[in-house]
Amino acid sequence: MAAIPFRIPRPRPGRLVLPLLVLALVAVSIVRFGGYAAARPGYAVPHDGQLEAALGVRFTQAAVVGDGGLVELRYLVLDTQKASAFQNDTKHPPRLRNERSGKLAWRAALMKQGHELRPGQSYYLLYLNNGGAVRRGDTIEITSGQRRLAHVPVR
Amino acid sequence: MTDPVRQGSISRRALLAGLTGLGTWAVLPESGSDAQPRRPAALLPRAVPNPTASLHLAATDGWVSMPQGSPPISPFWPDPLAPAGSDLYVFGFRDVTGLSATEVTGQRGKAQITAPLLGFDQETDIKIKLTNLGLSQRPDLVDGHTVHWHGFRNAIPLFDGVPELSISVPIGREFTYFYRPHDAGTYMYHCHFEDVEHVQMGMTGIVYVRPAQNSGTADVPPGRYVYNDGDGSTRYDREFALMLTEVWAEAHYRDAHIQTTDWTDYKPSFFAFNGRCYPDTLAPNGDPLSQAAGRLRYQPISSLITANAGERVLLRLANLGYRNHTLTVDGVDLLVVGKDAALLRGRDGSAEYQVTSTVQIGPGESRDVILTAPEPGTYLLYDRDLTSLANAGGGRGGQLTEIRISPPGTLPAQTRANA
Amino acid sequence: MLPADLGRWKRLSAVPLAAAVVAVLVVPGPDRxxxxxxxxxxxxxxxxxxxxxTATGGYAAMPDGNTIYMWSYASGGxxxxxxxxxxxxxxGTKVTVVxxxxxxxxxxITFPGQAQVLADGRPAQPETDAAGTLTSLTTTAAANSGAVTYTFTAGPPGTYLxxxxxxxxxxxxxxxxxxxxxxxxxxxxxxNDRADSAFDPDHEYLYLLGEIDPDLHLAVERRRAYDFTxxxxxxxxxxxxxxxxTIAPNHAEWLPAQPYGALIHIRPYDPVGNPKPALIRYLNAGSVAYPFHPHGSDEQLIARDGRPAQGPAGQDLSFSNFLIDVSPGQTVDTxxxxxxAEHWDPQGNPIPVPLPSLQDQIVGPGPETWFAENPYLGGTPGELPPGVVQNNQCGEYYHVAHSHALEQATNYGASFGGMMTLIRIDPPAGCPA
Structure with missing residues (x-):
């Protein structure tokens, strides 16, 4: 098999102009016309395999809702039995601590959504956002029993 | 506008406020049916402080009976786990007022459907204690229970019974709800804990409020009225409450057999008045503490309507099924005077009463309907949705009952609703 | 592509690209x-x-994690x-919808309740195929890139689909x-034109009710047949x-294609400080009636289908409801x-029943709940569990409002979901941000 010859390119600043222009066009188009969908970067909640294995759920969103009065914590069910126990565990509620200010959102509603939670489906908890403890753009730490999940972005 | 007030003269001032426009729309201007606004009705002084009423409800599960001989819905109905004489698993409330603690605990597993019929006077300070006795058939469940007074105006969350927004009562605990109703009419109450399940399972009842006008005003003599109408147009002689519900036998079976239900598959199999399907609707009132009612022991509320010819009969209609229903009485005009515990009058007093032969009631709605008892005889009151006139899809049954009219003077005065 | 061609292309394209960037920045955006x-x-x-x-396709997110292919409208560009x-x-104004x-x-597009709708300048008409079979209730825009311009004079004030x-x-x-x-x-x-239909313009709400069978949407997305039975x-x-x-803000970023929230946010009625009611516009775009039940307050039904509830002589025929049963295609304004009502106050007018101690409440998760420690509107927190930092809170109330065909108040059967939202009531003085 013959080696395919290739050139080692010399640095040529001009080569960058075109891609940069294309990028710029894409960028300004997104900003100008993209609306809410494309203008925001991706949102991701950190994963913790141990926490997920223990609770049977994966937290997928923390969001300020209710005109700032409530915090919604959404989770995906990985394990039906553990998740149902998590949902019914009135002794060890998850608590939300604002990593910026240290304030807590702790008054949650049970939000019982069935006797048995379906794997792969998302459910939610709502918290009273005491005195604006959590604001959009903050990061929070979710504590459930001995388990902690840090740096969860709030949107 | 009178501001409702605290302390000292609460009751009196709250009373006056309630009748002069406290609930801007809840209490409608006094006026006649000629659509002309009138001066506000003068009220007689009432007791100060407010009268009080106390009630103790227990929430639990139990077993009831649908009409015998209905086509089986295998394997869901009759439920093979049901004790002798019953065939359907339910949740429900019981009135345990005055029972000892031991007796109350003894009612675990003995729920009734539909829930006890409750009536209060306007401006009464009402305390309803709810005890959660747990579920005898499902010890694995830790369901709480609540009382949601459906339609209570200007409720505060603590007494509204939505567990997600206030509290619910855990097994073995109790909580006392407080209500001071300012608005007469027909309401409902039900458990709001996982409501799609607990309501379907039978935790539904009617609660109504008698108007302050019943003690008489300058315009109307003391008597029985549906509302503070100011002109006596809602006067009645006898009253009968009908709670419309549906029973999805499959979901009841799944609850008893530790299975889960997809509620969007909802497909009711029985259609009930006061927790009973025709012909059980005609059986007399029972008492859950007495075995006399036999298989209907835990469905104690009769739907048989009786009156003397010429009397005005009030039907308090409420629907806590998940479907619309349309009731009719063959050959008798129906006068609809109220919807959702509000007199049918515009804010300027314009009459909105309706004379009709059918009354459509959506889920969660109520109607107050007056009929004048016709010639002696038997008249049928039933659901015009004829698929609701079957038991498990077969035979004649469902939401149907009889109105039996006697010659004038035959029946003594009615002492309580549905009797 | 040959290197020579590439270089030429670069030279030729750089200028228009740069121009395009500038153009995008200066071109006016879609109307907002x-x-x-x-x-x-x-x-x-x-x-x-x-x-x-523009009638087009997109995706809607459901709270249980499902994503549904939808058809709806994009506005402008x-x-x-x-x-x-x-x-x-x-x-009374002339309206044009392209x-x-x-x-x-x-x-x-049909505009139920609007009279004499024109399509491309001619009366909008039902369409039939060659065999005379009805194919559309009104004049269509052709598939893929068609367009049609509807014009009409806006009819009586009110709410329409x-x-x-x-x-x-x-x-x-x-x-x-x-x-x-x-x-x-x-x-x-x-x-509407009646003085008694006045509302607080800062408290006007939309409840456009609908439903979704995900099987149908999957079939349309994959261009497969669907059996409507x-x-x-x-x-x-x-x-x-x-x-x-429903309680997330308008234009919540995690709902890019579903910009409209349904939270109601009010303060208590006050004859001086807050005398005007909120207005809720209900519309039913579904196939069954939706019996909608607001907790905590009745609502006065003042109009249906763009017509005020009034008699021939202008009598007020509005009425009070704790359940608003909206039929398919219907609109109701309340x-x-x-x-x-009671002005509960921990000092002068306390709630006359004992509040359960923390261990006697189920709701949390945990021994806490939103309100049991303090049921008073605008109140400060009551007893707090050990170890919990006390924050100031404004003590607002929340009530639910939901369909009372309770299977509709679920997310595919999971309760406390579906056709449901919250009514938030702030203390009279409001709630600090």
């Missing part, structure tokens, strides 16, 4: 609402009442949104619907969202307030 309130009805208005709608934009016009069709089949008039069983269920708000001339703070709605929506997304 002046201000986007975090909660409440968001009006789309346009100069000369001329609107541009904007993004797909469900429901279509809320068009606000004034009664419908562009990017769907793979013909579509159209606009929705597809073509293959309606499928297309409306797919999401081709939106709200048309017609305001009375000279009185934007009234629902198997139709079974699993999701029930307000403004295209299900609880808890006024609502919440009053602090």
């Amino acid at each position: 609402v002046a201000a986007s309130p975090p909660a409440g009805l968001e009006c789309r208005t346009a100069a000369d009442n001329a609107f541009d709608l 904007g993004e797909f949104q469900l429901p279509g934009p809320t068009l606000c016009v004034t009664s 419908l562009h069709n990017s769907l793979p089949e013909p579509t159209s 606009y929705q597809s008039g073509t293959d309606v069983q499928k297309q409306v269920q797919m999401g081709l619907y939106g709200a048309l708000v017609v305001r009375p001339a000279g009185h934007p703070d009234r629902e 198997r139709y079974k709605a699993r999701y029930f929506t307000i403004n295209g969202r299900s609880m808890p997304d 006024l609502m307030i919440w009053k602090d």
Whole structure:
């Protein structure tokens, strides 16, 4: 098999102009016309395999809702039995601590959504956002029993 | 506008406020049916402080009976786990007022459907204690229970019974709800804990409020009225409450057999008045503490309507099924005077009463309907949705009952609703 | 591509690219609402009442994690949104709606309640195929890139649906619907021409009710046949969202195609400080009645289908409801307030029943609950569990409002979801941000 010859390119600043222009066009188009969908970067909640294995759920969103009065914590069910126990565990509620200010959102509603939670489906908890403890753009730490999940972005 | 007030003269001032426009729309201007606004009705002084009423409800599960001989819905109905004489698993409330603690605990597993019929006077300070006795058939469940007074105006969350927004009562605990109703009419109450399940399972009842006008005003003599109408147009002689519900036998079976239900598959199999399907609707009132009612022991509320010819009969209609229903009485005009515990009058007093032969009631709605008892005889009151006139899809049954009219003077005065 | 060609292309394209960047920056964007309130009805208005709608496909997110392919409308050059934009016009003005069709089949818009609608200047008409079979309730825009211009004079003030008039069983269920708000001339703070329909313009809300059978949407997305006798709605929506997304703000970033929230946010009625009611506009774009039950307050039904509840001599025929049963295709407008009826006050007028101690409440998770420690509106926190930092809170109330066909108040059967939202009541002095 013959080696395919290739050139080692010399640095040529001009080569960058075109891609940069294309990028710029894409960028300004997104900003100008993209609306809410494309203008925001991706949102991701950190994963913790141990926490997920223990609770049977994966937290997928923390969001300020209710005109700032409530915090919604959404989770995906990985394990039906553990998740149902998590949902019914009135002794060890998850608590939300604002990593910026240290304030807590702790008054949650049970939000019982069935006797048995379906794997792969998302459910939610709502918290009273005491005195604006959590604001959009903050990061929070979710504590459930001995388990902690840090740096969860709030949107 | 009178501001409702605290302390000292609460009751009196709250009373006056309630009748002069406290609930801007809840209490409608006094006026006649000629659509002309009138001066506000003068009220007689009432007791100060407010009268009080106390009630103790227990929430639990139990077993009831649908009409015998209905086509089986295998394997869901009759439920093979049901004790002798019953065939359907339910949740429900019981009135345990005055029972000892031991007796109350003894009612675990003995729920009734539909829930006890409750009536209060306007401006009464009402305390309803709810005890959660747990579920005898499902010890694995830790369901709480609540009382949601459906339609209570200007409720505060603590007494509204939505567990997600206030509290619910855990097994073995109790909580006392407080209500001071300012608005007469027909309401409902039900458990709001996982409501799609607990309501379907039978935790539904009617609660109504008698108007302050019943003690008489300058315009109307003391008597029985549906509302503070100011002109006596809602006067009645006898009253009968009908709670419309549906029973999805499959979901009841799944609850008893530790299975889960997809509620969007909802497909009711029985259609009930006061927790009973025709012909059980005609059986007399029972008492859950007495075995006399036999298989209907835990469905104690009769739907048989009786009156003397010429009397005005009030039907308090409420629907806590998940479907619309349309009731009719063959050959008798129906006068609809109220919807959702509000007199049918515009804010300027314009009459909105309706004379009709059918009354459509959506889920969660109520109607107050007056009929004048016709010639002696038997008249049928039933659901015009004829698929609701079957038991498990077969035979004649469902939401149907009889109105039996006697010659004038035959029946003594009615002492309580549905009797 | 040869290197020589590439270089030439680069030289040729750099200039227009740079020009394009500049152009994109200076070209006016799609028409937008002046201000986007975090909660409440968001009006789309346009100069000369001329609107541009594109029927197109997109995706809606359900709270249980499902994503549903929908058809609905994009406004101007904007993004797909469900429901279509809320068009606000004034009664008696000429309205123009240009419908562009990017769907793979013909579509159209009907404006129920509007008289003498013209399509491309001629009366909008039902369409039939060569065999005389009805194919559309009104004039269509052709598949893929067709367009049609509807014009009409905005009718009586009130609330109206606009929705597809073509293959309606499928297309409306797919999401081709939106709200048309017609305001009375000279009185934007009234629902209709009657003085007793006045409301607080800062508290105007949209409840556009609908439902979704995900099987149908999957079939349309994959261009497969669908048997309508198997139709079974699993999701029930307000403004295209299900609880808890209904309480998320307007334009929540995680709901890019569902911009309209359904949270109601009010303060207690006060004859001096807060005398005007909120206005709620209910519309049913679904196939069954939705019996809607607001907790904590009744609502006064003042209009249906763009007609005030009044008698021939102008009598007020509005009435009070704790349940608003909205039929398919119908609109209902209600006024609502919440009053602090008892003025409970921990000092002078305490709640006359014992509050359960913390261990006697189920609700949490945990021994805490939102209200049991303090049931007073605007109150400060009561007893707190050990170790909990006390924050100031404003003590607002929350009530639910939901369909009482309770299977509709679920997310595919999971309770406390679906056609449900919250009513938030702040203390009289408001709630500090």
